Every structure is written in structure tokens, then in C-alpha cells.
Amino acid sequence: MNAIKQAFRTVSDLWSLMVGLRVTGKYFVEPQRTVRYPWKAVSTVGTFKGHLELVGGTKDPFKPRCISCGMCAISCPSGCITVVKRKPPKPTPEEEKAVAEAKTRGEKVKDQTPKDPEKFLYDFSLCSLCGTCMENCPTGSLRFSHNVYVAGYSRNDFQYDLVLQLREAEAQAKPARREARPAAESEA
Amino acid sequence: MTRNADMEQVAGDFYAENFAKDASEGSLILNLGPQHPSTHGVLRVLVELDGEYVLRAEPVIGYLHRMHEKMAEVKTAAQYIPNMGRVDYGHAIAWNWAFVGAVERLAGIEVPPRAEYVRVITCELNRIASHLLWWGAYLLDLGAFTPIMYAFDDREKILDILQSPTGARLTFSYFRIGGVARDLDEDCVKAIREFIPWMRSRLPMYKEFVSDNIILRRRIEGVGVFEPDLCRRYGATGPVSRGSGLAYDVRRDEPYSVYPKLDFVVPTSDLMDARGRYDVRMEEMAQSLNIIESCLDQMPEGDTLVKGAPKPSWKVPKGETYFAVEGGRGKIGVHLVSDGGKNMYRVKLRSPSYSNLSLFAEASRGTLLADAVAILGSLDLIIPEIDR
Ligand code: SF4
Numbered sequence: 024m025n026a027i028k029q030a031f032r033t034v035s036d037l038w039s040l041m042v043g044l045r046v047t048g049k050y051f052v053e054p055q056r057t058v059r060y061p062w063k064a065v066s067t068v069g070t071f072k073g074h075l076e077l078v079g080g081t082k083d084p085f086k087p088r089c090i091s092c093g094m095c096a097i098s099c100p101s102g103c104i105t106v107v108k109r110k111p112p113k114p115t116p117e118e119e120k121a122v123a124e125a126k127t128r129g130e131k132v133k134d135q136t137p138k139d140p141e142k143f144l145y146d147f148s149l150c151s152l153c154g155t156c157m158e159n160c161p162t163g164s165l166r167f168s169h170n171v172y173v174a175g176y177s178r179n180d181f182q183y184d185l186v187l188q189l190r191e192a193e194a195q196a197k198p199a200r201r202e203a204r205p206a207a208e209s210e211a
Numbered sequence: 212m213t214r215n216a217d218m219e220q221v222a223g224d225f226y227a228e229n230f231a232k233d234a235s236e237g238s239l240i241l242n243l244g245p246q247h248p249s250t251h252g253v254l255r256v257l258v259e260l261d262g263e264y265v266l267r268a269e270p271v272i273g274y275l276h277r278m279h280e281k282m283a284e285v286k287t288a289a290q291y292i293p294n295m296g297r298v299d300y301g302h303a304i305a306w307n308w309a310f311v312g313a314v315e316r317l318a319g320i321e322v323p324p325r326a327e328y329v330r331v332i333t334c335e336l337n338r339i340a341s342h343l344l345w346w347g348a349y350l351l352d353l354g355a356f357t358p359i360m361y362a363f364d365d366r367e368k369i370l371d372i373l374q375s376p377t378g379a380r381l382t383f384s385y386f387r388i389g390g391v392a393r394d395l396d397e398d399c400v401k402a403i404r405e406f407i408p409w410m411r412s413r414l415p416m417y418k419e420f421v422s423d424n425i426i427l428r429r430r431i432e433g434v435g436v437f438e439p440d441l442c443r444r445y446g447a448t449g450p451v452s453r454g455s456g457l458a459y460d461v462r463r464d465e466p467y468s469v470y471p472k473l474d475f476v477v478p479t480s481d482l483m484d485a486r487g488r489y490d491v492r493m494e495e496m497a498q499s500l501n502i503i504e505s506c507l508d509q510m511p512e513g514d515t516l517v518k519g520a521p522k523p524s525w526k527v528p529k530g531e532t533y534f535a536v537e538g539g540r541g542k543i544g545v546h547l548v549s550d551g552g553k554n555m556y557r558v559k560l561r562s563p564s565y566s567n568l569s570l571f572a573e574a575s576r577g578t579l580l581a582d583a584v585a586i587l588g589s590l591d592l593i594i595p596e597i598d599r
């Protein structure tokens with residue numbers, strides 16, 4: 024009796040292997056599921072968060088909306104943002120006179136300094152892509168790019184100046200300067 | 212590192228020397244892992260062997276310690292959320308939830324109903340992804356290579372879905388105090404709806420392909436029997452304790468969010484061995500799919516972030532609270548103490564893997580070395596979570 028049971032067990036054990044092989048066989052003849060990545064692009068990068076980038080204004084898409092308030096720099100958990108404000112332009116003698124006159128009249132002098140940042144330093148190597156900066160920006164001037172293909176040889180390669188990046192994008196967008204790009208890129 | 216008990220000198224560090232002190236005559240002390248500091252989980256286990264049998268085993272932890280608890284003391288509550296995505300790469304969203312839940316409980320913040328459903332959906336999707344990761348990696352540990360390919364095929368689908376609201380694939384920092392960062396859009400909901408029947412059709416395939424396979428069954432059946440008492444003594448939770456017949460699930464026993472409104476079964480197994488834990492996890496995937504489906508049906512329209520949600524400069528009100536959620540590996544608890552200052556005073560993270568690992572020393576005694584590896588894998592350890 025036991026021998027029969029044993030034989031039956033062995034057969035059913037072996038059968039489980041056959042069932043497994045059938046599954047493998049079924050998937051073997053199915054189309055390939057993997058993507059031959061570097062040769063073929065993956066389709067899902069559209070929603071992936073890349074590094075931060077500045078959003079341009081509605082009038083000039085290459086001038087950041089940012090008003091250099093520094094909110095993003097304060098709220099960032101990792102301290103990766105430094106916003107460098109513009110220095111007020113050196114006033115001409117006439118302007119200086121006008122300001123002095125206004126002061127004597129007791130009027131408030133309007134600051135003529137452009138609000139957009141001189142530099143927007145962003146250390147991508149520290150960024151945890153949490154989005155806190157973006158959510159707390161009063162002007163909606165930050166967003167995540169979909170540039171997932173960043174690579175570099177050293178940490179310094181990930182120190183970005185986002186204002187500069189926006190300018191580069193501008194240069195790229197202008198067809199007149201397009202010839203100059205490849206040379207500059209190969210230099211870098 | 213390896214030494215024979217007859218040898219005079221012990222080669223190795225403090226732990227190895229200390230461990231070797233109690234070595235019995237003629238035994239061999241062997242160091243299992245870590246092979247490389249940048250491998251995904253660097254767990255080190257010192258074992259004392261008599262032939263193929265494990266006399267003693269001692270996990271050595273701390274190689275991935277990143278001071279997450281200390282970091283909480285220098286950050287404001289809203290700034291601490293990205294840390295939570297990095298404690299456990301397997302089920303990051305549950306950690307997100309444990310922390311924001313603790314802050315919400317302390318500050319008395321109501322979460323909009325839609326956000327609660329979005330939280331459950333993403334958390335359960337992440338749980339399936341976590342179990343799939345375990346499934347593939349466990350079988351890899353046992354020497355079967357192919358299953359991980361099937362597991363990752365499905366896991367990639369989940370990650371693609373989760374990527375659309377969160378923007379990330381692994382280290383999500385998606386939850387916010389008072390809601391979630393982004394709503395699920397229509398495409399995303401559609402993708403989840405399509406995913407559910409797909410995954411349901413895959414589960415029987417997993418059963419045919421691997422679960423019933425005689426090689427696996429011989430490998431894990433009767434291996435690593437954890438008595439319920441052992442689980443209780445070490446505070447093991449999640450599939451490890453449910454695999455020993457303890458029907459403890461935070462979602463059911465300390466309900467939070469909308470879980471009381473959802474219909475699901477807490478799977479348990481009386482086998483108590485590695486097979487029991489395996490079965491529990493496989494069944495949990497099916498249950499998670501049910502939860503997601505009923506959430507999609509019940510989900511109301513509305514906001515996903517409460518109005519006036521805390522800004523990074525927001526201070527946690529003075530007080531102390533504890534909040535726990537059910538993660539893929541067990542009970543994730545956050546004990547939050549605030550003195551009303553800018554930063555939090557203390558955050559204690561209770562990680563399930565730590566408790567689950569601690570029973571290994573006792574459970575592995577007297578087993579074969581190969582079985583010890585099977586036991587270790589069946590605990591579903593995520594090492595960064597152990598060290599925090
Ligand atoms: S990006 Fe936004 S938050 Fe940051 S300085 Fe500019 S305006 Fe302020």
C-alpha cells in the first residue's frame with residue numbers, strides 16, 4: 024500500500040515540475056517583455072521626476088518667473104538651493120539726484136532692481152526630489168524636468184545654475200545660434 | 212574571519228572575536244556577508260557551524276545606519292517626509308503614512324476623504340510591489356533564477372502606475388501632512404483598473420509555476436518553524452507572525468484611515484514554517500487587489516490635500532503620540548514627541564524587520580546552513596529598515 028502511495032507521490036511531484044515547465048514554455052514563445060534599453064527608449068519617462076528647472080514667464084519663456092524670495096531655499100530639507108539676488112544697478116547721476124529729491128520729499132523710493140535671480144544655484148547631488156520647494160514657491164517658478172538621462176564624472180557635474188540652464192535653452196531655441204551649439208558642447 | 216576553534220588566534224573584528232569566545236570545540240566560525248558595501252542590503256550574520264549544522268547564529272547590524280531618527284531632530288515635520296521614503300525601499304509609502312499619520316494625530320488634522328482613498332490605493336499597490344520583490348528575491352536566494360523575471364514584469368507595471376502621481380519608482384515621498392502631493396489622474400485610475408485583472412490572472416500562474424513546485428516545497432516546508440510564542444516574545448509582526456497563526460494586522464486591529472470600511476480578509480497560516488509565511492504573502496497580494504478595487508469603487512471626488520496644509524515652517528504642537536500602520540513586513544510605528552519647537556523633539560521609528568530579524572538567532576539554532584538561509588529569506592528583511 025505504502026509503495027503505491029509513494030509511487031503516486033513521486034509521479035505527482037514530477038508532474039509539478041512539468042506544470043512549471045509548461046508555464047516557462049508558454050512565456051518563451053510570447054513576445055519579449057523587456058526593452059532593449061539603450062537602443063530603444065522606454066516609454067514611461069514622461070512622469071518621472073528629473074532635476075529641478077525654472078519655469079519661464081508667460082511673456083518671455085526664457086526669463087524665470089522667480090522673484091528671488093528665497094522660500095524654496097528655506098523650505099528645502101537638504102539645503103540644495105541658493106538663490107543669488109540681483110544687485111541694484113549702479114545708478115546714473117540723474118537717477119541718484121532724483122532719488123535724493125524724492126527722499127527729501129519724504130516719498131518712498133521704488134526699488135528698480137529686477138526681481139529675477141542673478142543665479143539660482145542648485146545642487147542636484149543633494150536633492151531628494153521631494154518637491155517641497157516646488158510646492159512652496161509663491162510664483163510657481165519651479166518644476167521637475169523630465170530629463171532622466173543625467174550622468175557625470177564628479178559631484179561638481181551636478182552643481183547647476185538653473186538661470187544659466189534657462190539661458191542655454193534660449194540659445195538652443197534660437198535658430199541663428201544653433202551652429203554654435205555643437206562646438207560648445209564638445210568643448211564641455 | 213573564518214577560524215577553526217583549535218586555532219590560537221582569531222582573525223576578525225570585535226564582533227567575530229567576541230562571538231568566537233563561546234565557540235565549542237571543533238566548530239567552525241563563518242561570516243556570512245556583507246560582500247560589498249554598496250549591495251542593497253548588507254546584513255552580516257556570524258554563524259558557528261558543526262559540519263553543516265548551525266550551532267549558533269548572530270546577526271550583526273548597523274552597516275546601513277543613516278541616523279534617520281536623529282535627522283528628525285534637525286528638521287521640521289514637513290521636511291522630514293523625504294527621509295521616510297528611504298527607510299524601507301520596499302514599502303516606502305507605508306513609512307510615509309506612518310509618519311504623516313503620527314503628525315496628523317498629534318495636530319488633529321483631518322485628511323480629505325479622497326486623499327484617504329488615494330493613500331490606501333497607493334499603499335496597497337506598493338505592498339504588492341514589495342511582496343513581489345520579496346518573492347523574486349527569496350526564490351533567488353533559494354537558487355531559482357527565473358521567477359524574479361516574472362515578478363519584476365508585474366512589479367514594473369506597478370511602478371509605472373505609481374510613478375505617475377509620485378514621480379518616483381522606489382523612494383516615494385508622496386504623502387503630505389494633511390493629504391497627498393498629487394491626485395490620481397484619470398489615466399492613472401484607468402491603469403490601476405486594468406492592472407487588477409491582469410494581476411489576478413497572474414497569481415494562479417505563480418502558483419502553478421513556483422508555489423506547487425516540488426523543489427520549492429521540499430526546500431521550505433517544515434523549515435523554520437516559529438511557534439506563536441516565539442513571535443510574541445520577539446515582537447514579530449506582519450506575515451511572519453501571521454504565518455504562525457497569529458491573526459494580527461494593524462489594518463484590522465488598530466484601524467486607521469478608511470480600512471474599517473473596506474472588506475478584506477487577514478490571511479493566516481497554521482503551518483508556522485517558511486511555507487506558511489510564503490502562503491500568507493501570496494494571499495495578501497490577492498487581498499490587496501480586492502482592497503484597491505473596492506477603494507476605486509468607493510472613492511469620492513474632492514481635494515487630496517487639506518486646506519492650509521502645514522508648510523515647512525509649521526511647528527508640530529506640543530505633545531506626544533504614537534501611530535502605527537501595517538507595512539509589507541509588519542507593524543510600522545512612529546512615536547513622535549514634540550516640545551512645540553521648530554523641529555521635532557524625538558521621533559522613534561519602530562521597524563518590523565528589526566523585530567523579525569531578532570528571532571533569527573533563536574530560530575536558526577540546530578538547522579542546516581542551507582535552511583538557515585531559507586529562514587532568513589522567509590523573514591523578508593529590508594536591511595535599511597533594520598538599521599534606519
Ligand atoms: S523659485 Fe520660487 S520660492 Fe524660490 S526664490 Fe524663486 S520665487 Fe521664491
Ligand code: SF4
Binds near residue numbers: 099101104151154155
Ligand atoms: S526637491 Fe526637495 S530636496 Fe530637491 S531642491 Fe526641492 S526641496 Fe530640496
